Amino acid sequence: MGVYIGLDVGGTKFMAASATRDGRILRRMRADTPPALEEGLELLHAMVAEVANGETIQAIGAAVGGPLEWRTGVVSPLHQPAWRQVPLKAIMEERWQCPFRVDVDTNIAALGEYHFGGVRASRFLYLTLSTGMGGGFLVDGKIYRGANEIHPEVAHQSIPYRCSNPAGVQCECGLPDCLEGLISGNAIRRIYGKPAEALSPSEWSEVAYNLGMGLRNLAAILAPDLIRLGGGVALGGGQAFLEQAVQVMQEHLKIVAAPQVELSPLGYDTALYGAIAAAIYGLED
Ligand SMILES: [Zn+2]
Structure with a gap:
């Protein structure tokens, strides 16, 4: 079975959730964004561990502010000045040994609406x-x-x-x-x-x-x-x-x-749901 993890990495707050294959949220949490890069990465790891709650992680999806390169997963979010050319995909895949998919927060939010907001x-x-x-x-x-x-x-x-x-x-x-x-x-x-x-x-x-x-x-x-x-x-x-x-x-x-x-209809959870969708369905064509 295992779980899928979604991360909304924002300039003021981080949100994380674990979900089943059909997108049902199991656990979730939020925290203020730390200013320093190292603290931010440590917090993300801690949040992943917390929401995974010991289950096998199938994949992780993340919404991050642009600019970023989605294929390589190198991110430089404008509103997190300490984060410049951060190889987030490499860091997360090394740590969690599962696929990590990241894209610009607004693209990920669109996926959230599409998969979990009833868009036809x-x-x-x-x-x-x-x-x-x-x-x-x-x-x-x-x-x-x-x-x-x-x-x-x-x-x-x-x-x-x-x-x-x-x-x-x-x-x-x-x-x-x-x-x-x-x-x-x-x-x-x-x-x-x-x-x-x-x-x-x-x-x-x-x-x-x-x-x-x-x-x-x-x-x-x-x-x-x-x-x-x-x-x-x-x-x-x-x-x-x-x-x-x-x-x-x-x-x-x-x-x-x-x-x-x-x-x-998803309110402030749009990017979080989208990150879960990215984890479940991927970003490739
Ligand atoms: Zn402008």
Whole structure:
């Protein structure tokens, strides 16, 4: 039998869970992300041991922030500054003697929605709107990869935007006009001087408008069947925020049919479930 382990390795917290072959979670835990690399790796090993609880580990899957190389498993997550060119796959396979599969957190999250969130769509786009913004695009359940297997960066697109404080618009990638620089949690703090949960209705409307224009571009270019949104800003804004954004998208889409757009039913566990899916089903074609 044995168990499958999923790891969500984030900049503020680590989550781990063990699951059966059909994805039923057996044990889970979470911990704050240590700043140092060695401590972080030791914590991951301890969490794997804890959730495995003595069972044979069949495979481990992990969601890590980009950039990373999924085949070699060398990771350099942007929001964990001590982690640069870490050969995580080699380290974990050496320690645990089982396959270790890792990919960018948003790709892994898309897999979580697909396998454990009831997605039936052939062309499925998952977007996360939290501290930053990113996405993962699946075609028939397979991760779409760009040239040289790079991860497409859907948040770094330009849109015509509405903003009551345009001087605050700046993307962390260095460009002045990215969608992420308008609607991510960090962007909201820069522009409005407060966290998303403190936005007024008119400020939420600006964010919804800008999200809607981004959705319009993605819908027109990718023509997905379904777009799902997760992450603290999207889930915090909730259904009313989403409906405003969808209305903007629909008003600006003329030729391509509007896709279904909905909030993630898995909430904050999307990447953890995806990591379990990566362990069970793998990432190869
Ligand atoms: Zn950018």
